[in-house]
Amino acid sequence: MSEQIVTVWFDGACPLCxxxxxxxxxxxxxxxxxxxxxSPPDAVCPLDRTVLLERLHARTGDGEILVGVAAFAAMWRAxxxxxxxxxxxxxxPVARVLGAAYAAFLRWRPWLQRAAARVLA
Numbered sequence: 001m002s003e004q005i006v007t008v009w010f011d012g013a014c015p016l017c018x019x020x021x022x023x024x025x026x027x028x029x030x031x032x033x034x035x036x037x038x039s040p041p042d043a044v045c046p047l048d049r050t051v052l053l054e055r056l057h058a059r060t061g062d063g064e065i066l067v068g069v070a071a072f073a074a075m076w077r078a079x080x081x082x083x084x085x086x087x088x089x090x091x092x093p094v095a096r097v098l099g100a101a102y103a104a105f106l107r108w109r110p111w112l113q114r115a116a117a118r119v120l121a
Contacts, residue, residue, distance in 0.1 A: 004061020005034050006078045008071065009045065009052045012037030014109075015116040024075060032078040055106060069098045 076086030
């Protein structure tokens, strides 16, 4: 089986997102994830840019577009050290808990972004 690349679209204007993506890039030694910053107005996007900025999106090697927790799980499965977490995230009870946590994060994201920008500046 050949290794497939996962493409991940993320908000590079978000300081939290940038830190997380930088951490994942360090872990992705085999470069199985292609990270695409969609924050610039001229970014090339497969979907509406506004939609991509609202929550994490990923495309698997077979072309399936994943959103939210499913996108995180695909990224985690692509990184050997995080693969167990990615597999667990596919289990319905775990996916529900992670989905609720991600929904809470999205509600608090604007405030967290402002706080992180002040701290990380």
